[in-house]
Amino acid sequence: MGRRMKVLAAPLALATIAIAVVLAAPLASPNKASAGPIISGARSLSDKVSVKYMDAPDQIPALARNDIQAFFSWEPFLSKASESVPSAKVFSRTIDDGFVFAGNVVMREDMARNQKDVAVKVVRGLIAAAEWMAANPMEAAKVANEVLKAPSVEVVAQQIQGLTWPADFRKKTVAQEVSIAEWGVSTGLFPAKDAKKLVDELVYPAIIREAAPNRTDL
Numbered sequence: 001m002g003r004r005m006k007v008l009a010a011p012l013a014l015a016t017i018a019i020a021v022v023l024a025a026p027l028a029s030p031n032k033a034s035a036g037p038i039i040s041g042a043r044s045l046s047d048k049v050s051v052k053y054m055d056a057p058d059q060i061p062a063l064a065r066n067d068i069q070a071f072f073s074w075e076p077f078l079s080k081a082s083e084s085v086p087s088a089k090v091f092s093r094t095i096d097d098g099f100v101f102a103g104n105v106v107m108r109e110d111m112a113r114n115q116k117d118v119a120v121k122v123v124r125g126l127i128a129a130a131e132w133m134a135a136n137p138m139e140a141a142k143v144a145n146e147v148l149k150a151p152s153v154e155v156v157a158q159q160i161q162g163l164t165w166p167a168d169f170r171k172k173t174v175a176q177e178v179s180i181a182e183w184g185v186s187t188g189l190f191p192a193k194d195a196k197k198l199v200d201e202l203v204y205p206a207i208i209r210e211a212a213p214n215r216t217d218l
Helices: 030-041 056-064 077-084 109-114 116-135 137-148 153-161 171-187 195-202 205-211
Strands: 005-009 017-022 049-054 070-073 088-092
Touching: 049 056, 056 070, 056 077, 070 077, 077 088, 109 116, 116 137, 116 205, 137 153, 171 195
Parallel strands: 017 049, 017 070
Antiparallel strands: 005 070, 005 088
């Protein structure tokens, strides 16, 4: 589970509020998917909320100029904003409002349905890998940076330490996925009419029940 964050320049007055979303993010990206439900939830303030699309590096100076009052983004822009813009606050959906931004294990339907033994081994392997990364962030950073090519291993280690993955699958997670699906259906992002049915067709609780029964209440 990755911590999805945004930055707010506090305090916010009840004037028109501009929220920035990364310009390059595709329609179905996590950046827009995470921003969408919050923006949709502010429909009662639709005359006070505007959405601006811009490149991630441009968000910080825009926040400093008060051209925008909040933005959705990722590191290192979150930390840089809180360091360079007075009174800016990094707001984590995972910590500050109790919303869990879930990262799912995605499999081919044929594997999930017909190769359950393999699917279970994959999930158990991911759980073991996540636990090793949490216990050994520097070693994990060295491995990850072979692909990421970040400026330094220390930067990657810092990112790893800022993430948690409980590797569980619970009723509250399904409820949140249904909520996101409802937003996707309402915006036309998902070609479906029944959000709950869509989620039910895409999740396989039997896999986590066998792989890690203590990590689910389904």
